[in-house]
Amino acid sequence: MTTVGLLRPEGHPEDDYRRIETLLGGDIRVDPVVYDGPGTDPERLAAGAERLRLAGTDAVVWATAGASFAQGWDAARAHARALALTAGLPASSTAIGFAHATRAVGATRVAVAGGYPDDVAGAVVRFLEAAGIQVVGEARAHGGLPLPDLVRAADDPSAEAVLVPDTSVPTVAEVPEAEAAAGKPVLTGTLVTVWEGLRLAERHGVWGEELGALFVRRGPRDVWEPRA
Incomplete structure (x- = not known):
């Protein structure tokens, strides 16, 4: 079982993450830690990352698009590195x-x-x-x-x-x-967020036919092509 830990704000669509779990066949768990404060509050994010580490998650993704894009490319990568150090786990964000x-x-x-x-x-x-x-x-x-x-x-x-x-x-x-x-x-945001966590956890072969191009079964050099 591979667990993707999410740090996400209140109000995000829990059902999307549960649907992804189901369509990936039950070998993947998405574990969200929900916070209700400012989306960039480092103390809240650090506390959430620690909870995920203690829960045995394999990777952490800051699951918010707007705030993570707003940091800019260089700052987003620095933020992910800091989060990884805090969590002691591979970490990233939706934007990355x-x-x-x-x-x-x-x-x-x-x-x-x-x-x-x-x-x-x-x-x-x-x-x-x-x-x-x-x-x-x-x-x-x-x-x-x-x-x-x-x-x-x-x-x-x-x-x-x-x-x-x-x-x-x-x-x-x-x-x-x-x-x-x-x-x-x-x-889409929720799909990419889970996929990024799986990439960090080195679960590159995870696929689901109903989850679109990102989860299509492919070889290491293949890219997606539309169905005829």
Whole structure:
């Protein structure tokens, strides 16, 4: 059993993480520690990481997209290193996970979809570009669009994947339909967060047919291709 420990704010979709556990076949556990204070409070994050260490988790991910993107690429990596030292475990964040996951599906040009205000949306673009990923399309959610519609609105013909970073909305159930609509990988906040934890725990072979491109069974050199 591999356990991914999450440090996540209140109100994030617990059901998404339980669905991921189920669709990965029962050999993966997602253990969230929920905090109700400021998302960047180092003392709260350190205390949460210690709880996860004592619970026997294999890796820790700071499971918040907006705040982790807002740090910027260099600061996010420094924050992950500090969290790893505190926890005594491999550690990362949702934002760093998006950089790794985008490369894992063979993409260097992406579209970004979400409901963030201008300052956070700008931070997402700057973070990705600092990580060597070009943003070629964007769309903002208005009125809670279904995931396939949001992905279509953001997509660009030159994009090789569509990223939906927000970890505060449930997306997992709609990912297969969204990928079918776009014909390319769709990476969402909750999926990427768990995948990043599994990557840190060196569980690279974990796959689930209903979880989209990121969890497709592949060889070490394969990248995802849309179904015919």
